[in-house]
Amino acid sequence: MYAIDQQNDHRTQQRAKLYRDTYPAFARWSEGYGVIQHRDETQVRVFDLCQQLLCTGRFRQIDEVLEILSAADRLATAAMWLVVHMTYTNKVNFNGSALDADDFKSNPQGHTGGSLNMVPAYAGYMVANRLAGITRSWLMGQGHCVAAIDAVNVLLQNLYPEQAERYPLSEQGLTQLARDFYSYAMADDGRPGVPLGSHVNPQTAGGLIEGGYLGFAELQYVHMPLPGERLVAFLSDGAFEEQRGSDWASRWWRAEDCGLVTPVMIANGRRIDQRSTMYQQGGLSWFYEHLEQNDFHPIAIDGRDPAAFIWGIFESEARLEACSAHIREGHMHYPVKLPYLIAETEKGYGFYGAGTNAAHGTPLPGNPSSDERSRNLFNEHAAKLFLPRSELELAISQIAQHEADNRVPEKHHALCMRNVRLQSPTEPQWHTEGDPTSPMAAVDTRFCEWHLANPDRRVRIGNPDELRSNRMGKTLDLLKHRVLKPEQGVAESIHGSVITALNEEAVVNAALGNKGGLNLVVSYEAFAMKMIGALRQEIIFARHQKALGRPPGWLSVPV
Template sequence: MPLPGERLVAFLSDGAFEEQRGSDWASRWWRAEDCGLVTPVMIANGRRIDQRSTIFLQGGTDWFRQHLELNGFYPILIDGRDPAAFIWGIFEAESRLQACSEQVSAGHMRYPVKLPYLIAETVKGYGFYGAGSNAAHGTPLPAIPRFDEVSRRHFNESIARLFVPEIEIHGARDVLATHRADDRPAEKDHPLSCRDVKLQTVPEPVWLQTAVSESPMVAIDRQFVALVKANPALRIRLGNPDELRSNQMNQSLDLLKHRTLTPEPGLAESLHGSVITALNEEAVVSAALGNKGGMNLVVSYEAFAMKMIGALRQEIIFARHQKSLGRPARWLSVPVIATSHLWENGKNEQSHQDPAFGEVLMGEMSDTARVVYPPDCNSAVACLNECFRTQGQFWAMTVPKAKLPAVFDGRQAVQLVRDGAIALGEAGDVQLIAVGAYQLRVCQEVAEALAQRGLSCGVVCLLEPGRFRSPRDPMESGHQCGSSYSSELFPQDTKLRVFVCHMRPEALLGICRPLDLGPDRTLAFGYENHGGTLDTSGLLQANKCDSHSIVQVILSKTGSSGADKATL
């Protein structure tokens, strides 16, 4: 969504209308006080790839016009075959929206404002052979024109109808290319393409002393409020599918408030609130992704954050393309927090127990998609601060919301984020690598149990697995942990390496392939798709990644009874 004083024209396809519905909420959230002029344009050609579109099957543009009116838009039908109609339509839509803004400011209108929405009616493949048929999607000619007379004739006849002399094209360009006079930037210079957003101030977090218990989500909530207050010039968008209070974001909600058209007395709601709430994960993440001129945060249940992947992945790819072209994105990085996660959601059965959000995003390029598993409150706020110090990245943060003791002090938490992993104590014959908060606690319990049996153990907290993968290109290589520190943390002469992870162990082993010592010297524990209405302890046991189960497997692997063996 553009900032005040900016303009945005967004072209949509009628095929995309069927799947990506986040924009349906725009009319409910648009406010002249913090939004610029926006004009959606639907190219209504009536077809998907291999059949007619739902809009056409439901009744065509007449049905779509009624649909838009019911959803708070003001439809404007134009001839999608006429370039001049697009120019007129854009000016008409912006003029209407500007007039509505002025009426609201004068007190003559109330929100919601009906957002103008252009419907450009046309046929797919207009003017060429096969127009309006499935063939128009790709290769409408029956054969290669070079070798087929019939195809060559169809091609030449179509080209003749579509041909415009070059002098006319230049003339039209000169008439329309009046950007300076119209105060309209060229597309390559549009503010959305040239964002350069930095925080004026990054407040020092409230670091908890080690062993003091607090919910990491409470710590994130406190720090986010401090960041918002320290940077008042930035437009804030807090994406919230549901249950922001349950997810411990109370201070943020009380400060920013749900954006709603009819605020309910006594609740944290406001006509101009910054919390974008809808039980539609794609819609709320899109509200954040569209706020590249401001500061954003998205909070979701881990299991349902998966619904955001499609929108996030498109943004990740585009940001990576910008980086590869030497024009890196300079909007503030966006943290997407997955909480109420797998190991905390026993009461809701397996529908709410899914670590795939982080697993999928670890498949993206790690220099742009940062996937982290902070184990305590201090590391969680250290991740949040570092995210907002960077630009053009997406941070997928899987964060527990239950009270947990602080494992790291402030200095160690910052080091953990900087390096991607940190060792707790000395190395041993058995190395335990923890990814996740509850997994770190399990590893500490395992280390203590093995020490009592005479086996020396070292524990490593692995925050960001993508820093220790085999890099797939030079940009990702530049994001990797330094080789000397990696070798120090993960020596190759370790006799047994044991991963205990938040996600499915196979996914982690694939990402951290360089750390895998082979089946004889590596074990991995994590989510095995077992669950149900169990508490955290029960879920760990059901997936055989509780401390007792892991100790037994290690003892069996080492051939040790644990009675008096100090080494393997």
């Protein structure tokens, strides 16, 4: 095995060198930028991606693709630079000059390490959209890493009006962004005084969930995109510990009623006050085996390189599309092995303290406003991330080409722009007083009528126990359990809409993820108690959206 690995490594090195020697533009890109470096494996993968883009006619020359990939390196670098300023400073110098003691916050806060790790991922997502000419949707489970999302969006000016007005791409705008981050400012009416938060919120362009409950994104993503839509879901290795049920995603995915999904785990070795089961059981090698046993196709990528994320998104979607075609032709059967990207990195890569436990929050040894050593360390390591204004503007011009591609900006991706409308069924059957009819039986009948009046709307029924014992027999017979091997004479189907699992969070999140359709969750009170966290997160997020004048357009989820 070791000899084979050595041969593969040697062949990879050989191919990467051949591409560099043959294409000067490829050689220039391969050098990376600042802390962004491209491994030989990533170089070979990216070269193959370039050829695919040329073969599809999306680009005419490899140099065009490489210019955009170089812009990705620079965008990621600038966003990492901005993230560390958001944690520590009250001032941003667009010329990159060193900051003095008065330029630092008296109480720096932020999940700096995780945010730094998210920057290459989100920047890669943005550039993958540019290369494909498609606006994919995005979802982030670790909502505390919002600084990465805001930093990239501010640099690209992919913002909602309230942020665009306050954070223009100028020294003043970036300084305001840094000052507002974790400022705890309050308006006179008691609401937040700035359009910025410590977690993903309705002012985060394209944000879908707050992400305060780690693990709920893992349960929702497979139920989110409709056919024809694409979703990149950024997930946390810590969430794997906190919430079970994400292992079952391949059980639920069907090409006939699901869009393309690309789960991406940011594997930065979470360790705050405890060691995770994953790392006690054998680390990532154990996790790869775990994924394979649960019908995933794990793909390792370099989590420090935006180009690796770009390649991974294209590769994941291509594999899923190929599997879907084989199923349509009768050459494959469900479950499909869902591609699953594992972005291996170290907590806080790119800045001082990377890989240490301190990188989870504020990685410097002290407060730069009062500690000279920490101040010097900040200036030294921030300088490694600095991107001159002229290079930043060139990178932005390469990436922000939405009008030329005739596509919507990422703040208006499909999943956050739901506007579901239903055709009303016929008048319900009313019962007279004293008629011995179960209220649940009436709900059962009426839900079937709603579905039959709107057959084009995808349905998800969340069910952690027995649907028929809850007097929902008509719904079960009509919509059926979603299973992989239906039994004869039982209300089961490969394409059933009833999601049944002995995990209350998994079934309620199946409904909450299906914001493009019609949903119902049926359970007992005892089971329902574990659903309250997910419901609370959704209710608060929707309430805040409404307060901003952007109420959600998805249907309420009866539980």
